[in-house]
Amino acid sequence: MEISKEILKEMNRLRETGLSNMCAENSLFEIAKLTIEINRLKKEKNAVICAHVYQRPEIIAGVGDFSGDSYKLAKDAVNVKADKIIFCGVHFMAETAKILNPEKKVYIPDTEAGCSLSESISAADIKKLKKMHPGAPVATYINTSAKTKAESDVVVTSANAEKILTRLFEKHKKVIFVPDRYMGINLAKKLNKKIGKDIILWEGKCIVHEKFNAKLIREEKKRISGLLALAHSECPAEIIKEVDFMGGTGDMMRYIEKTQAAAYMLITECAMGEVAKMRFPSKNFVSMCRLCPYMKTITLEKVLETLRNPKKEQEVNVEEAVAVKAKKAIEKMFELAE
Ligand code: SF4
Numbered sequence: 001m002e003i004s005k006e007i008l009k010e011m012n013r014l015r016e017t018g019l020s021n022m023c024a025e026n027s028l029f030e031i032a033k034l035t036i037e038i039n040r041l042k043k044e045k046n047a048v049i050c051a052h053v054y055q056r057p058e059i060i061a062g063v064g065d066f067s068g069d070s071y072k073l074a075k076d077a078v079n080v081k082a083d084k085i086i087f088c089g090v091h092f093m094a095e096t097a098k099i100l101n102p103e104k105k106v107y108i109p110d111t112e113a114g115c116s117l118s119e120s121i122s123a124a125d126i127k128k129l130k131k132m133h134p135g136a137p138v139a140t141y142i143n144t145s146a147k148t149k150a151e152s153d154v155v156v157t158s159a160n161a162e163k164i165l166t167r168l169f170e171k172h173k174k175v176i177f178v179p180d181r182y183m184g185i186n187l188a189k190k191l192n193k194k195i196g197k198d199i200i201l202w203e204g205k206c207i208v209h210e211k212f213n214a215k216l217i218r219e220e221k222k223r224i225s226g227l228l229a230l231a232h233s234e235c236p237a238e239i240i241k242e243v244d245f246m247g248g249t250g251d252m253m254r255y256i257e258k259t260q261a262a263a264y265m266l267i268t269e270c271a272m273g274e275v276a277k278m279r280f281p282s283k284n285f286v287s288m289c290r291l292c293p294y295m296k297t298i299t300l301e302k303v304l305e306t307l308r309n310p311k312k313e314q315e316v317n318v319e320e321a322v323a324v325k326a327k328k329a330i331e332k333m334f335e336l337a338e
Contacts, residue, residue: 179204226262
């Protein structure tokens with residue numbers, strides 16, 4: 001079969017991103033056919049693609065205009081110059097992009113891309129917590145719906161939660177942190193705060209980060225001398241105890257960049273390891289990851305279909321009154337995190 005010059009050129013571009021280390025030559029050919037069409041349609045429709053770091057690597061490397069963790073994507077969304085945003089991530093992230101870009105059309109390629117943390121709490125739950133703890137500010141993890149954010153005082157991400165909570169504790173004795181219980185426990189430990197007294201937590205959990213195995217981490221560290229283990233701050237405390245570094249995905253990337261280790265074990269969603277391998281091809285990575293079923297619902301084929309023929313239900317909208325209040329909580333994050 002003869003391969004066109006255009007596809008060969010695209011395959012070379014994809015190889016340069018490091019994607020070829022992860023897939024066979026025939027998959028690269030199939031990916032190239034899709035990325036050519038997606039990138040052409042992006043221009044034609046004046047659209048940009050935001051891709052979370054847990055997305056499939058071919059989406060991040062092949063068609064993503066903006067890529068990163070929730071905080072970076074929220075910041076990037078402020079500066080988007082396009083008519084449309086195709087958000088490759090989960091629903092709450094697309095909502096955040098819409099809140100920050102009310103005049104743009106925002107689409108999610110798969111409406112099933114939810115999040116266990118986001119679904120664990122509602123706006124009504126926040127109202128109840130505020131009644132139970134009057135005067136305590138509510139710091140809400142970004143992995144929540146727009147309605148939940150709207151009832152909160154400030155939004156936080158894994159990259160800035162510690163900094164923002166520190167600032168809140170300068171003025172308040174008690175802070176409500178929702179919904180990620182494990183992240184709350186890790187923060188309470190770092191900030192030396194008593195759970196239930198100084199910091200009020202919720203029972204939300206990330207189905208990806210709650211299931212890692214501390215014994216396996218210990219065994220791998222024994223097996224590979226010089227192995228550095230990094231865990232996402234959504235992991236339980238017994239995992240955090242075993243690792244050399246805890247943080248959000250952006251913090252983990254920076255840590256890898258700054259250090260030299262025999263190997264790295266990334267205890268988080270699998271795509272993070274794949275992106276790290278592409279970014280640091282000379283470093284070694286040991287596998288210890290889990291797939292997020294929500295993040296992985298999005299494929300290049302679905303991105304292409306959304307660009308070609310967006311369906312009504314794929315368009316992400318946020319009620320104006322909710323968006324105004326949620327935006328205030330997001331902007332408070334930008335203010336306190338800088
Ligand atoms: S990895 Fe966890 S927190 Fe992130 S989208 Fe998936 S379920 Fe939600």
